[in-house]
Amino acid sequence: NNEPSHIHFDDIKVSKIATTADINDLITYAQSEIDKAKEINADVDAAELKLEQAKRAVAQEDYKMVQYLVDEAVWLAKRSSIGHISVRDLKASSTKISGHTVMIKGTVKDLKARDGTGYNFALDDGTDSISVTYQGSLTDIKNEYVIEVTGVFDAPSETVTTSKIEKISGPITQPQAGLTLSIEEIATLISIGGTLAGVAGYIARTLSAKRRRKILFKNLMDEIDEIYSRFKMNARRCEAELYKLRDQILDAFKEGTLDEDNYKVLSKRLEEYMKEIKGQIESEMT
Structure with missing residues (x-):
């Protein structure tokens, strides 16, 4: 059986009729990446699991699943710890x-x-x-x-x-010899210095936080678009990457590095892309 295949490795896309030799080449390529990772004692358990699943998908002639699983195996091998x-x-x-x-x-x-x-x-x-x-x-x-x-x-x-x-x-600090102050004098200096430092620090943090939130919002918006553009031809991988980014955006919102308005805008963009990708996955399954 010759089945249409769309193979995606990193930024390389190959569209052609999948033959047994083609599938074997994909499996061999993934295994070679796993072997290279083993040479530096990387943890390849996750990559080997994906490759084993890909081999089972070959036996079932599910070539779209083979594409997805081999792609995952290669990515996991290259990023292995x-x-x-x-x-x-x-x-x-x-x-x-x-x-x-x-x-x-x-x-x-x-x-x-x-x-x-x-x-x-x-x-x-x-x-x-x-x-x-x-x-x-x-x-x-x-x-x-x-x-x-x-x-x-x-x-x-x-x-x-x-x-x-x-x-x-924290850092290791060494005690310094020199000026000796009474407890009352130290308390007074701490009170005055703490007040001034607190006001200055608050102003600096407020201005810096607003600027960082603005730039973080732009970076995340760009990343959403980049993930969709890069992986849209591999719907399952695209969905996984978008879900991963959605969790990062939620964490940023919880930490206060994103305000509510920006979080809603980013969530809406994600939902639009995920809806399209889910539709693509459903059409592939029918």
Whole structure:
């Protein structure tokens, strides 16, 4: 049986009649990506499960399902986690590890807010340092804090785009010798300094929060459109990516980084695309 097939790997699309050889090539390609991930001791359990499901779909001659499952297996293999790694070892095997998920523990250096939402900083684990980017709030993390990041490593830029940050400990401070004040004097200074710092901090946070919410809204709107444009030819994958983004948008709203009006606009855009994708999935099943 020759069945029409629309194969999608990353940004590569191939439309043709699927033959047994074509299907075998897809399975072989997915297996090769899993094998490459195994070479760097990445966790490929999820990818192997998808590939096994794809092989069962081949036996059932469900070629559309084969397309979806092989696509998922390849994506999971390329993004598979290698777990904890030192910056030195990461850089030594940068080409092989690029695109994979890594975990690094180290000290925050040169923390800077990006022109918009998120932060850039260097993470020093004692063996070397590496650039890290994070899109989200870092209200309780500052320079010299010890943290653990989980994110995707990009070799060309030597940067980890992190999706999760866990604070391990605050900075180690040393007592300073010098001026001695009475308890009453310290209390007075704390009261005056705290008031002034509180007012200035409130104004700065208010202006900064409004600006960040505005830029975050634009970035999320662009991401919704980009996901739909990229994956619309693979309806099931598109639906999964939109659901994932919907959860991120909801989390941002709960955290206060999105206001209610922007959240409603983003939700409406998502619903429009998801309705279209669901219709496409239903038509494929009939």
